[in-house]
Amino acid sequence: MPARSMRPCKQPGCRALVATGYCDAHADKASNWKRREDRKGSTTARGYGAAWQRLRERILKRDHYLCQVCMRKGRVTEAKQVDHIRSKAAGGTDDEGNLQSICEPCHKLKTARERLG
Numbered sequence: 001m002p003a004r005s006m007r008p009c010k011q012p013g014c015r016a017l018v019a020t021g022y023c024d025a026h027a028d029k030a031s032n033w034k035r036r037e038d039r040k041g042s043t044t045a046r047g048y049g050a051a052w053q054r055l056r057e058r059i060l061k062r063d064h065y066l067c068q069v070c071m072r073k074g075r076v077t078e079a080k081q082v083d084h085i086r087s088k089a090a091g092g093t094d095d096e097g098n099l100q101s102i103c104e105p106c107h108k109l110k111t112a113r114e115r116l117g
Contacts, residue, residue: 082099
């Protein structure tokens with residue numbers, strides 16, 4: 001059986017070659033997601049209780065359940081998530097003007113870009 005091809009470490013900017021996942025220097029990143037402090041507790045404890053669910057539904061209806069990011073690119077895609085245009089971590093609020101309906105792929109890409117700076 002042929003050896004597995006080497007690929008870059010999953011850590012952005014790291015060029016170390018590994019068979020899978022992260023290099024030794026970044027191995028702790030592999031399971032950090034679930035241990036992050038902002039991921040602990042219920043959705044209600046993290047600020048996404050009944051009031052958020054009502055607001056979320058209002059935004060989805062306002063935007064006709066269409067991804068606003070895709071719409072700006074001329075695509076029509078169903079949205080099932082609501083995004084803070086300016087993240088709460090960056091000072092954004094739950095004001096309706098700071099919220100948009102978004103599809104999962106666009107939401108993941110936007111969040112990844114925000115984390116990279």
